[in-house]
Amino acid sequence: MIEQEMVWSAIGLIAVGTFAIRGSFIGLFSLIDAVPARIELVLGFVPAAVLAALAIPSIMVADGSFVGVTDPRLIGGAAAAVTTIITDNMFAIITVGMGVLLIATALG
Numbered sequence: 001m002i003e004q005e006m007v008w009s010a011i012g013l014i015a016v017g018t019f020a021i022r023g024s025f026i027g028l029f030s031l032i033d034a035v036p037a038r039i040e041l042v043l044g045f046v047p048a049a050v051l052a053a054l055a056i057p058s059i060m061v062a063d064g065s066f067v068g069v070t071d072p073r074l075i076g077g078a079a080a081a082v083t084t085i086i087t088d089n090m091f092a093i094i095t096v097g098m099g100v101l102l103i104a105t106a107l108g
Contacts, residue, residue: 047090055080055097076101 029035035043059067059077067074080097087093 048084051080051090051093072101072104075104 055077059071059073061067076097079100080093083093083096
C-alpha cells in the first residue's frame with residue numbers, strides 16, 4: 001500500500017511542475033514586446049480544440065461508433081455544434097450544449 005506521505009509528495013511535485021510549465025510561458029511572453037500575429041492566430045483555435053477534446057469522447061463508445069440518436073449526450077453535442085455554426089461565442093456554445101443536455105436528460 002502506498003503511504004500517505006508519498007501520495008502528497010507526488011501531488012506536490014505535480015503541482016510544482018504544472019506551475020513551472022505555465023509560468024514558463026508567462027515568462028516567455030514577458031520577454032517579447034508583442035505576440036507574433038501567427039502565434040496569436042493559432043492560439044485562437046485553442047478553445048475550440050479543448051471543447052472538442054472534452055465533448056467528442058463523451059458521444060463516442062469504446063468501439064469507435066457513435067451513441068444512439070436519442071442519447072442526450074449526442075443531442076447536446078449536436079446543439080452545441082449548431083450553436084458553433086451560428087455564433088462564435090464560446091460561452092453561448094457551452095451554455096446551449098449543457099442546457100440541451102440537461103433538458104434531454106430530464107426528459108428521459
